[in-house]
Amino acid sequence: MFGLKSDPSTELPERYFSLEDYEGGVARWCPGCGDLGVLTAVQRICRAEQLPPEKVVCVSGIGCSSRFPHYVGTYGFHGLHGRPLPVACGIKSRRPDLTVWVATGDGDCCSIGAGHWIHALRYNMDMVVMLFDNSVYGLTKKQTSPTTPQGMSTNTHPSGAWLPPLDPLTAMLGMTNVSFLAQTVDWNPAHLHATLAAAYRHKGLGFVRILQRCPTYSAGVFEDLQRDPSRLLMLTGPRGIQVEPAIANMFPNKREHDPSDLGTARAICEAHDPVPIGLLFQDESRPCYDAFTNHGLGMPTADKVAALEKELDRFTV
Amino acid sequence: MDQYPRLPGASAEAKAEWLRAIRDFHFGRGGAAHPALSWRPAAPATCGLVVPAASADPTAPLRELLEVARTEVPARREAFATQLRTLRDGLADLLAVEDQRDPGPERLRASVGAFGADLVDASALDGILGAQRGSMRVDGRRRQRIEQALAVFARYLDGGGPPLLTVLHTEAGREAVPAMQGLVAELAEDPCRAALRSFDAAAERFCEVVRALRTARLEVTSSYDAERHDPWIATVDWETLSAEELSLVPTIVAVDSASRLTGEAMPGWSRLLASGRPVQVLALASPVHDPEQGLDAVFSSYRVELGFLGIGHREAFVQQTSTACAEHLREGFRRALGGTRAALHVVVVEPAPLSVASRAHPLFRYDPDSGGSWARRLDVSGNPDPELDWPVTTLTCLAPGGRAKELELAVTFVDHALQESALTGEALVVSDEYRSDDLVPLADYLRLDAETAARRLPCLWVQDEDQDLHRAVPTRRLTQACRDRLAFWRSLQELAGIHSEHVERALERARDEARQGREELEAQRAAELEQVRSEAVGQAAHLLAATLVGVGVEDLVGLAPVTAPAVPVSTPAAPAAAAPAAAEAEVPAATATISSEPWIETALCTSCNDCRNINPQLFVYDDNKQAKIGDPSAGTFAQLVKAAEKCPARCIHPGQPLDPNEKGLDKLIARAAPFNR
Ligand SMILES: Cc1ncc(C[n+]2csc(CCOP(=O)(O)OP(=O)(O)O)c2C)c(N)n1
Ligand code: SF4
Numbered sequence: 001m002f003g004l005k006s007d008p009s010t011e012l013p014e015r016y017f018s019l020e021d022y023e024g025g026v027a028r029w030c031p032g033c034g035d036l037g038v039l040t041a042v043q044r045i046c047r048a049e050q051l052p053p054e055k056v057v058c059v060s061g062i063g064c065s066s067r068f069p070h071y072v073g074t075y076g077f078h079g080l081h082g083r084p085l086p087v088a089c090g091i092k093s094r095r096p097d098l099t100v101w102v103a104t105g106d107g108d109c110c111s112i113g114a115g116h117w118i119h120a121l122r123y124n125m126d127m128v129v130m131l132f133d134n135s136v137y138g139l140t141k142k143q144t145s146p147t148t149p150q151g152m153s154t155n156t157h158p159s160g161a162w163l164p165p166l167d168p169l170t171a172m173l174g175m176t177n178v179s180f181l182a183q184t185v186d187w188n189p190a191h192l193h194a195t196l197a198a199a200y201r202h203k204g205l206g207f208v209r210i211l212q213r214c215p216t217y218s219a220g221v222f223e224d225l226q227r228d229p230s231r232l233l234m235l236t237g238p239r240g241i242q243v244e245p246a247i248a249n250m251f252p253n254k255r256e257h258d259p260s261d262l263g264t265a266r267a268i269c270e271a272h273d274p275v276p277i278g279l280l281f282q283d284e285s286r287p288c289y290d291a292f293t294n295h296g297l298g299m300p301t302a303d304k305v306a307a308l309e310k311e312l313d314r315f316t317v
Numbered sequence: 318m319d320q321y322p323r324l325p326g327a328s329a330e331a332k333a334e335w336l337r338a339i340r341d342f343h344f345g346r347g348g349a350a351h352p353a354l355s356w357r358p359a360a361p362a363t364c365g366l367v368v369p370a371a372s373a374d375p376t377a378p379l380r381e382l383l384e385v386a387r388t389e390v391p392a393r394r395e396a397f398a399t400q401l402r403t404l405r406d407g408l409a410d411l412l413a414v415e416d417q418r419d420p421g422p423e424r425l426r427a428s429v430g431a432f433g434a435d436l437v438d439a440s441a442l443d444g445i446l447g448a449q450r451g452s453m454r455v456d457g458r459r460r461q462r463i464e465q466a467l468a469v470f471a472r473y474l475d476g477g478g479p480p481l482l483t484v485l486h487t488e489a490g491r492e493a494v495p496a497m498q499g500l501v502a503e504l505a506e507d508p509c510r511a512a513l514r515s516f517d518a519a520a521e522r523f524c525e526v527v528r529a530l531r532t533a534r535l536e537v538t539s540s541y542d543a544e545r546h547d548p549w550i551a552t553v554d555w556e557t558l559s560a561e562e563l564s565l566v567p568t569i570v571a572v573d574s575a576s577r578l579t580g581e582a583m584p585g586w587s588r589l590l591a592s593g594r595p596v597q598v599l600a601l602a603s604p605v606h607d608p609e610q611g612l613d614a615v616f617s618s619y620r621v622e623l624g625f626l627g628i629g630h631r632e633a634f635v636q637q638t639s640t641a642c643a644e645h646l647r648e649g650f651r652r653a654l655g656g657t658r659a660a661l662h663v664v665v666v667e668p669a670p671l672s673v674a675s676r677a678h679p680l681f682r683y684d685p686d687s688g689g690s691w692a693r694r695l696d697v698s699g700n701p702d703p704e705l706d707w708p709v710t711t712l713t714c715l716a717p718g719g720r721a722k723e724l725e726l727a728v729t730f731v732d733h734a735l736q737e738s739a740l741t742g743e744a745l746v747v748s749d750e751y752r753s754d755d756l757v758p759l760a761d762y763l764r765l766d767a768e769t770a771a772r773r774l775p776c777l778w779v780q781d782e783d784q785d786l787h788r789a790v791p792t793r794r795l796t797q798a799c800r801d802r803l804a805f806w807r808s809l810q811e812l813a814g815i816h817s818e819h820v821e822r823a824l825e826r827a828r829d830e831a832r833q834g835r836e837e838l839e840a841q842r843a844a845e846l847e848q849v850r851s852e853a854v855g856q857a858a859h860l861l862a863a864t865l866v867g868v869g870v871e872d873l874v875g876l877a878p879v880t881a882p883a884v885p886v887s888t889p890a891a892p893a894a895a896a897p898a899a900a901e902a903e904v905p906a907a908t909a910t911i912s913s914e915p916w917i918e919t920a921l922c923t924s925c926n927d928c929r930n931i932n933p934q935l936f937v938y939d940d941n942k943q944a945k946i947g948d949p950s951a952g953t954f955a956q957l958v959k960a961a962e963k964c965p966a967r968c969i970h971p972g973q974p975l976d977p978n979e980k981g982l983d984k985l986i987a988r989a990a991p992f993n994r
Contacts, residue, residue, distance in 0.1 A: 015538075015540055019940070019941075019942055027926070031925065031926065031927045031930065031963065032925050032927055032963065032965040033925065034923065034925075034965075036923060036924050036925040036926060037923030037924050037925065039924070040923070040924035040941070040942045040943070043942065044941055044942070052538060054538065054539070186923060187921075187923055187965065187966055188921070189920065189921065189922065189923050189924070189943065189966075190920055213965060215965065246920075247920070298396075298399035298402070298403065300399075300402045301406065
């Protein structure tokens with residue numbers, strides 16, 4: 001009789017993934033580089049979610065931080081400078097079943113990749129984008145990046161960066177169709193982990209700017225934030241990033257914030273001091289372009305070839 | 318109208334004699350030749366039933382079923398095929414990757430083309446490329462599994478698919494089978510037994526595909542574990558399929574007549590329904606008079622309810638319906654084909670819903686998927702006037718003055734039965750001359766108690782070609798058959814919650830309770846009112862007395878017999894801001910712990926490896942890849958201090974040296990001090 005025998009779903013394969021399953025090559029970042037903590041956080045989320053490694057893709061551009069895919073035991077795409085987002089959107093277009101993590105630097109994303117940045121945010125495809133913001137071009141050994149603080153001496157501006165830095169947060173709060181925007185710091189692993197996990201759970205593009213220490217080329221830019229946590233403003237609230245009370249207590253400066261309130265989010269970011277951490281903005285109702293680009297996924301290869309040929313036939317002379 | 322039989326005189330004897338003749342006819346003792354009954358209008362028609370001229374198409378039920386299958390099944394099959402194609406491509410990719418691993422010099426040479434062949438040493442290149450890395454190899458057994466699955470997929474995908482319906486029918490049932498695409502018919506002596514065998518064969522063919530599908534799912538994620546999964550795959554049969562998969566097993570339909578199914582073919586369909594196999598049984602019913610069974614069957618016994626027997630199988634889907642109720646029929650087919658249960662469809666083929674309108678064959682649907690209770694499972698909606706014993710129809714006729722008059726008439730089983738040519742003799746028109754209260758309209762007659770009924774005769778209205786109304790008296794046996802239909806309809810009503818005695822009793826109880834409650838409440842209110850009144854009087858008397866003796870009213874507060882509302886004692890409220898401040902104060906302040914043991918604030922470790930690069934035994938990672946002290950004796954105090962200084966998260970606390978003889982301790986302790994605070 002139907003239903004007497006076992007439910008087929010209980011017979012599904014059981015595979016358990018440990019942290020090692022998400023380990024790739026040995027990380028070759030400088031000692032003390034903030035990127036290492038982000039790597040661990042992502043691996044821990046993959047383990048917590050038990051994502052099969054073959055169902056995860058890490059995508060990056062060029063830079064120290066963009067070495068990320070090499071160090072994760074999943075699929076990866078180490079792309080061109082500034083171009084991780086188009087690659088990631090391409091993957092998501094045709095493989096909605098994959099989890100996509102994007103690693104990009106402040107140079108990679110906000111400088112050469114700025115054009116893609118705007119549009120990927122608008123496309124709002126389901127992925128996590130991690131902006132490793134160390135305020136400098138690390139891989140090429142200290143050039144001014146868009147987020148370099150004014151006055152910081154670099155190889156391109158030895159007497160100090162001339163312009164005030166670009167603020168990626170206020171920039172993104174003005175971009176069309178942004179759906180998730182958070183900020184965290186690499187030196188608080190618990191907050192970093194909770195923020196990335198929230199971005200992972202978000203349906204749409206979860207953008208996390210990570211203030212990332214580069215002890216080699218921008219040592220000290222975040223020194224006072226790290227030493228004096230009251231310089232940071234922790235955003236709290238029922239819809240925000242949730243951490244243990246012991247972790248929350250490390251930040252004396254808190255403010256309840258409703259992430260649906262775009263105006264207040266802007267005001268908080270524009271103040272610049274204190275530096276906000278937590279969830280600034282979230283709206284899951286915003287349209288995701290992957291819903292459109294995923295059309296016709298089940299189409300057999302032969303049909304696709306036939307359709308393509310038919311289309312191309314129109315141009316035969 | 319002149320040949321109208323006249324009642325000779327109005328004498329009591331004459332009247333009694335006419336009545337005797339009518340009674341004789343009713344009880345089947347003759348009497349039909351008596352002038353009371355001998356007159357017949359040229360074209361009498363029972364009232365309220367419009368009988369269409371057209372006859373019904375015997376293939377209608379299967380046509381409809383096929384139509385439903387056509388709207389439901391192909392999309393389902395296509396979705397499944399898409400799944401298979403995706404898996405097929407995945408498996409093919411696996412093999413393709415495998416084949417690329419050791420390309421061999423030949424293939425390499427071909428791939429670099431004629432131009433490259435001069436530049437590249439293919440054998441040398443092959444030597445380099447042969448070294449593989451990364452994913453698992455496909456071993457012999459695995460390859461065999463993959464190839465087998467691919468072959469099954471190819472057979473299924475390229476095979477054109479099974480017919481939408483496979484119909485098994487008897488010789489007599491042949492006329493019910495339309496010649497249509499998508500339908501394959503097979504002759505069978507006992508269609509239900511044959512359907513069971515057919516289903517098992519079709520299911521087994523489909524299970525082969527499911528086995529390949531399960532294998533492929535595991536293979537594409539590289540998680541096929543022969544030890545665990547071989548036995549599991551081997552046990553796949555129709556009972557292990559998911560509901561979605563089961564709905565893809567080709568549909569088998571057994572067609573048979575209701576009379577055979579309540580007779581010699583009973584064991585076959587009963588076993589089928591009890592087996593749970595999702596097979597469709599189509600029972601073609603003739604609810605009034607089944608020519609296969611002869612007239613006797615109409616009168617000689619209580620009718621066996623095939624649909625009811627079907628419900629007795631409890632977990633099968635059952636519907637009783639008519640081709641003239643197309644929407645009802647279609648909805649039943651839709652549910653049956655959408656579900657995973659055995660289904661029995663008792664269908665009347667008729668051009669107009671006469672059998673439904675006369676309760677000869679009431680509509681119902683019993684769907685176990687709708688819930689656990691009768692109320693949810695049994696649905697009698699679609700029947701006309703479901704609250705009533707018999708549906709009511711309004712008839713316009715001419716009153717003696719020539720005025721049109723509206724008459725409400727119950728449509729009974731007898732009205733319908735008299736349409737059948739074999740049964741027309743079962744009622745005769747009574748002469749209009751004969752007027753008597755002894756003739757009671759059938760619907761009312763059936764409600765009489767036995768004693769009163771024995772002294773009355775049932776009648777119904779018939780109309781002649783001039784639309785004039787006359788009464789007709791049915792035979793006793795037809796009346797009894799009608800009573801049987803009513804009894805069945807009433808049990809259906811009750812099961813479906815219409816006029817349920819349980820409900821009525823519960824309602825009565827609830828009404829009683831409510832009445833009682835209301836009375837109690839009123840009594841209580843009256844008592845309270847009385848109390849307030851007497852207290853008010855007391856208070857007024859008290860005030861009056863006080864005024865008289867010169868005490869001020871304000872002095873009376875507290876003395877008054879009526880209790881004054883208690884005034885809350887207000888204390889200055891703590892300022893709201895104090896609460897969070899207090900909460901914060903509870904947070905342990907960063908205490909300056911001076912531990913002699915080295916320790917790490919693990920939660921703060923950013924996994925930067927700096928400490929582990931100094932000494933991986935002294936510093937180890939926990940499950941979250943965050944550092945903790947491993948073996949404290951495995952390293953020196955100098956290493957602890959160095960790590961504390963390097964740690965970008967500043968979460969290493971070196972404590973005090975373990976080995977008092979370590980070199981340069983004074984300096985090290987001083988360097989450790991800032992990290993021990
Ligand atoms: C098209 C192109 N232009 C320039 C470069 C040189 N280049 C390599 S990395 C880099 C900047 C990296 O900075 P960032 O994105 O902030 O990453 P970080 O190294 O700081 O993590 C540049 C300009 C390049 N590789 N490709
Ligand atoms: S240069 Fe800076 S960003 Fe690059 S690895 Fe070193 S510390 Fe990290």
